[in-house]
Amino acid sequence: MESIINFDEIxxxxxxxxxxxxxxxxxxxxxDRLNYDDHFIKQIRLEIVQLENLVKKTTSL
Known part of the structure; x- marks a missing residue:
């Protein structure tokens, strides 16, 4: 699988x-494209929700 993030981005x-x-x-x-899901992916989904809430709070100030 090709990396979707290059080293400079990391x-x-x-x-x-x-x-x-x-x-x-x-x-x-x-x-999602690979139709793959596991515990780690679920953690990423939870982190996304938390980050979205954080971004909303900081942009609404």
Whole structure:
């Protein structure tokens, strides 16, 4: 499987919730495309919900 994130992106994704959200969504899109699901994927989905709430709070201030 090809990587959907290059090395430069990995170094830049550690920081903001928006960047982490972008990375997690890209991962989920790939897993959905492969019709793959497991406990780790469920954790990513939960993290996405938390990040979305965090982003909403910070953008509404």
């Amino acid at each position: 170094l830049n994704l550690v920081g903001t919730p928006e960047n982490r959200l972008k990375r997690y969504r890209a991962c989920l899109n790939e897993f």
